[in-house]
Amino acid sequence: MRELSLHILDALENSVEAGATRIELLIEEDLQNDILKITIKDNGRGMSEEVVKKALDPFFTTRTTRHVGLGLPLFAAAARQCNGELRIQSQPGIGTTVEVTFQHSHIDRAPLGDMATTLLAVLMSERPVDIYYKHSIDGRTFELDTAEVRQELGTVPLSHPLVREWLEKTLREGLAALRQPEQ
């Protein structure tokens, strides 16, 4: 995948498939220690220890529509080639946490890419899900919690075009400001 945000979208879709109603997405860019860390924590149905062991095997999937499951193995391979790793912690009935690290400055590390569209794609899924997104760069932070947005909106759904536009704009402007703090 050309952008890390595509791997992230893929992992978030896993959470949605697992029946999660709330996902926490944390992106930490620690430039001093040269680490990029992505954490995805969901309250989905979780996996047994046995399934967790197989989750990084590209020839394992719980889907019935095809026989391969490339999402997490590809994400793990991307991390490994940048001196990082992908770790999964999961408990049936509680949820799953996927933690991925990269050497921030590694030449093979794909750019983070379009996080705004990634989040929109997840929010437009058939199953309603809330995302708490926190992105920090060297201690500066951008946060958005769609549960708060939903509460403010009452009966208006997140998928309403006006809301979608607002979400996209808020994300783009917030993340741009995070990258260029002096402006």
Add this chain to the structure above:
Amino acid sequence: MPKLKTLEDLKKLREEAQQDLKVRLETGTKITVGMGTCGIAAGARETMHAILEELKKRNIEAHVTTVGCIGMCVKEPLVDIEQAGKPRITYGNVKPDMVPRLIEEHLIKGNVVEEWVVGRLPTSQ
């Protein structure tokens, strides 16, 4: 993030959105984009974004949603268009630059773009 300002924005937005909500819920068009690993790797996120932009540009009411893999990975990005009373059509390998024609032909003129069709289901009910 200037939180107070954005919450004010949302209140205004809510009033505006509520006015056309009823119409929107009753719209008969549903567009589904495949967003499994295969879809994502083939560019489905960008295709979805192009669909949203095109609908906005032309002021068309449609419910856009994403789903996981349906097993036809080689034809991703897959886009499904369902309209009340019409067969459900699945288009394959839909790239963002194909979206304007798809919307124009299928949604506005009501013609199926035959050369891009990879599947169709008869009208439900």
